[in-house]
Amino acid sequence: MVHGLLNQFEGRVAGANSTFRWDGEAWVGGDYNRLWLRSEGSLTRGRMSDGVQEFLYSRSVSTYFDIQGGVRVDLDSGPTRTWGAFGIQGLALYQFEVQATAYVSDRGRFAGRFQGSYDIPITNRLILQPQIELNLYSKADRLRGNGAGLSEIDTGLRLRYEFWRKFAPYIALTYGGALEQARRFAREQNESAGNLRLTFGVRSWF
Amino acid sequence: MNTRPRHGATLSRRHFVTGLGGLGLVACTKAEPDTRLSSLVEASAIPPVASSRHTLTIETRPWVIGSRESKGYTVNGSVPAPTLRWREGDDMMIEVINRLDTQTSIHWHGIRLPADMDGVPGVSFAGIPAKGSFTYRFPLRQSGTYWYHSHSGMQEAQGLFGAIVIDPRDAPTRPYDCARDYVMVLSDWSDVAPHDIISNLKQQDDYYNFRQRTVASLFHEARQNGLGNAIDNRLMWSRMRMSATDISDVSGVIYSYLINGHSPDANWTALFSPGEKIRLRVINASAMTLFDFRIPGLSFSIIAADGQDVEPVPVDEFRIAPAETYDLIVQPTEDRAWTIFVQAEDRTGYARGTLAPRKGMTGPIPPMDPRPVRSMIDMGMGRMEAQSPGMSGMSGMSGMSGMTSSHSAPSTHENRSSASSHLVVEDPGPPPRNVENQNVALDPVNRLAEPGDGLGNNGRRVLTYAMLRALSPAPDLRPPTREIVLHLTGNMMRYIWGFDAKKFSEADPIHLTLNERVRITLINDTMMEHPIHLHGFWSELENGQGDSRPNKHTIISQPGSRLSYLVTADTPGMWAFHCHLIYHMHLGMFRTVVVS
Numbered sequence A: 001m002v003h004g005l006l007n008q009f010e011g012r013v014a015g016a017n018s019t020f021r022w023d024g025e026a027w028v029g030g031d032y033n034r035l036w037l038r039s040e041g042s043l044t045r046g047r048m049s050d051g052v053q054e055f056l057y058s059r060s061v062s063t064y065f066d067i068q069g070g071v072r073v074d075l076d077s078g079p080t081r082t083w084g085a086f087g088i089q090g091l092a093l094y095q096f097e098v099q100a101t102a103y104v105s106d107r108g109r110f111a112g113r114f115q116g117s118y119d120i121p122i123t124n125r126l127i128l129q130p131q132i133e134l135n136l137y138s139k140a141d142r143l144r145g146n147g148a149g150l151s152e153i154d155t156g157l158r159l160r161y162e163f164w165r166k167f168a169p170y171i172a173l174t175y176g177g178a179l180e181q182a183r184r185f186a187r188e189q190n191e192s193a194g195n196l197r198l199t200f201g202v203r204s205w206f
Numbered sequence B: 001m002n003t004r005p006r007h008g009a010t011l012s013r014r015h016f017v018t019g020l021g022g023l024g025l026v027a028c029t030k031a032e033p034d035t036r037l038s039s040l041v042e043a044s045a046i047p048p049v050a051s052s053r054h055t056l057t058i059e060t061r062p063w064v065i066g067s068r069e070s071k072g073y074t075v076n077g078s079v080p081a082p083t084l085r086w087r088e089g090d091d092m093m094i095e096v097i098n099r100l101d102t103q104t105s106i107h108w109h110g111i112r113l114p115a116d117m118d119g120v121p122g123v124s125f126a127g128i129p130a131k132g133s134f135t136y137r138f139p140l141r142q143s144g145t146y147w148y149h150s151h152s153g154m155q156e157a158q159g160l161f162g163a164i165v166i167d168p169r170d171a172p173t174r175p176y177d178c179a180r181d182y183v184m185v186l187s188d189w190s191d192v193a194p195h196d197i198i199s200n201l202k203q204q205d206d207y208y209n210f211r212q213r214t215v216a217s218l219f220h221e222a223r224q225n226g227l228g229n230a231i232d233n234r235l236m237w238s239r240m241r242m243s244a245t246d247i248s249d250v251s252g253v254i255y256s257y258l259i260n261g262h263s264p265d266a267n268w269t270a271l272f273s274p275g276e277k278i279r280l281r282v283i284n285a286s287a288m289t290l291f292d293f294r295i296p297g298l299s300f301s302i303i304a305a306d307g308q309d310v311e312p313v314p315v316d317e318f319r320i321a322p323a324e325t326y327d328l329i330v331q332p333t334e335d336r337a338w339t340i341f342v343q344a345e346d347r348t349g350y351a352r353g354t355l356a357p358r359k360g361m362t363g364p365i366p367p368m369d370p371r372p373v374r375s376m377i378d379m380g381m382g383r384m385e386a387q388s389p390g391m392s393g394m395s396g397m398s399g400m401s402g403m404t405s406s407h408s409a410p411s412t413h414e415n416r417s418s419a420s421s422h423l424v425v426e427d428p429g430p431p432p433r434n435v436e437n438q439n440v441a442l443d444p445v446n447r448l449a450e451p452g453d454g455l456g457n458n459g460r461r462v463l464t465y466a467m468l469r470a471l472s473p474a475p476d477l478r479p480p481t482r483e484i485v486l487h488l489t490g491n492m493m494r495y496i497w498g499f500d501a502k503k504f505s506e507a508d509p510i511h512l513t514l515n516e517r518v519r520i521t522l523i524n525d526t527m528m529e530h531p532i533h534l535h536g537f538w539s540e541l542e543n544g545q546g547d548s549r550p551n552k553h554t555i556i557s558q559p560g561s562r563l564s565y566l567v568t569a570d571t572p573g574m575w576a577f578h579c580h581l582i583y584h585m586h587l588g589m590f591r592t593v594v595v596s
Helices: A179-189 B007-018 B040-044 B193-204 B215-225 B227-239 B381-386 B389-391 B399-410 B584-585
Strands: A002-013 A019-030 A033-044 A047-060 A065-074 A081-092 A096-105 A110-117 A126-137 A148-159 A167-178 A194-206 B053-065 B069-077 B084-087 B091-097 B107-109 B134-139 B145-149 B161-167 B180-189 B257-258 B268-271 B278-284 B291-294 B300-305 B307-317 B317-320 B325-330 B338-344 B350-356 B422-428 B482-491 B496-499 B510-512 B515-526 B530-534 B540-541 B554-556 B562-568 B575-577 B591-596
Touching: A002 A148, A002 A167, A002 B193, A019 A047, A033 A065, A047 A081, A065 A096, A126 B317, A167 A179, A179 B307, B040 B180, B107 B180, B145 B278, B145 B325, B161 B180, B161 B278, B161 B350, B180 B268, B180 B338, B193 B584, B215 B227, B317 B325, B515 B530, B515 B554, B575 B584
Parallel strands: B053 B091, B084 B161, B180 B278, B257 B350, B268 B350, B422 B482, B482 B515, B510 B591
Antiparallel strands: A002 A019, A002 A194, A019 A033, A033 A047, A047 A065, A065 A081, A081 A096, A096 A110, A110 A126, A126 A148, A148 A167, A167 A194, B053 B069, B091 B134, B107 B145, B145 B161, B180 B257, B278 B325, B291 B317, B291 B338, B300 B307, B300 B325, B338 B350, B482 B496, B515 B562, B530 B554, B530 B575, B540 B562, B575 B591
């Protein structure tokens, strides 16, 4: 069985600085063992950033949680980095979708990522979803704009309408920004350190 | 008597296509020139005479309901399959010809026969290969209403099912002298293929549920129960990562509910003259749907359950799970049309037919009842609900009925005291919470005197299992020497089902000794109903009726409940034992039972 989910497929509107962003995953396998492919990235003025691509083996370990291990490649317009990945994903108490992954790079650096989301049904088809993603790094990587410590946040409040389960256009407010040291890097490059934007997109899966 | 010495296709086809369906009483001897033209209506009619020789040819053709089309599996050109009429005492010989490109099989549901004639590929035989054939031969030692269906590749979900009516060899114990006799095969039809349905449920377990609690419905609940209670209740379900509105995995969003292959608009009609007694043989051949059957304005008597005669029970309504059958007698005296109203348990749709003195008449169609809401009883915490005032926010009428009846219900273990000295109990204890199991029923209760979630306190007399009383006493009065406790388990989120927290592929067979008398106890740790079917043997439901306990082949285990039945393992071989919700069966709630 193969399934794919395009969770974010959206345009973040900010004039010339408008960004196209995607975040999706596909998996194949059975009840216990699965292979996952994850991809996310942003395109702004022809330049791709935040390009995190992952290939993971996943194992069901409890009622609601899977552990995952594999490779992450940061592949975009910046320099390429390769990481080993180990993480957990599942459904926490009160039905929060969570994902936490730790990474170690080929240069001995560490990174961490946390993602969480929650579905609030306004009606049976109109669903409000707060979502957050946080990235941390053990050491700064100036070329990629990553600071030591808490480096990036990407969060959004998406209101989708499920015309059908597999097709749901949404309108959202999203915020993507650099934090702490990464924020200084951005300012030095004369880039904006954070953007709150009106966003339009489609969530779909097969 | 056997009027057909040969079993050529033409000869036997004649039986299936004769009869003016919807008119009931039929005597047509002309062979149909082309069975493909035979309408659905005709196929469901009970043939005028019984036959012990049949040839059943299995093919496919498009099956159109309304404006939608799906693949339909046909038997002798008909979908649903034609009604077969047999006679107790005959030696049956049925050739099944497979014209498909895939394997098929026919299982004779509820018929006691040798294991290798039971028709379950991989358990009782190898299946009927593509373009191959298989001849079933077995002696018929029972009478009543049964059905047959494929046990291969979910063909059953796409129309490969039909009714069986078996005449008693001797005069019936209770001659009811019915002027009319109709088969009503209920089914759930969809243009979404079974494998796609499974794929969708695997990705999102509530894919077909558009009746969940929302922010919008919170206001309604708050008005009923107070805002605090409504919020507390939601938090409780949310904390458990479950949904109180999880009633049916597949709903009227994609299902059309049919009677003898007819949609509600097509209005299958049974004719009668006022004052006549009508026998309706109701068979639930659906893949995933429990139905609540009633004829608004008319009461009726249940006279048989799963083909076996019971003391007539006058009721207004009954729940019927996939694979169960009920025979009822109704006697309308007025010259008017009556709607046969068959709601899906989750109230997302209904099947509808009409009892009418003349064709083309219709009765009023009532509104559907409110959809059920699961309660703490369904979670297996029955008595806790009664004690905890915080749980009173549950809006479930099911919860209320559970509170009252779980304490007054008869004991399921009426034989235990007399047999305790010899009874070996094999109880695995509560199942683990793991990848394959989400919940443990901490306090499962006896729910046999409850009609089922959504049916309590509706002002109607609704059948319960506790009311069923066999006409003839149980033939085997030996007490059981062994009790096997089985937990029905599952993980809704991953959409995995099983017994004792194991799906079929991971589980060992259940071994019974030949002629052993055994008690099977089912504890339902899930929050859904499971109609459990043991092939090859009667499941004698211990429902408080002593030696008049009813023989059943399929028993609904209500959520959060515990029930027991007795089995005499008198036929050797390998048998299937499973939930008859087809996707639960397919995804693990299945065991092999070996009798040797």
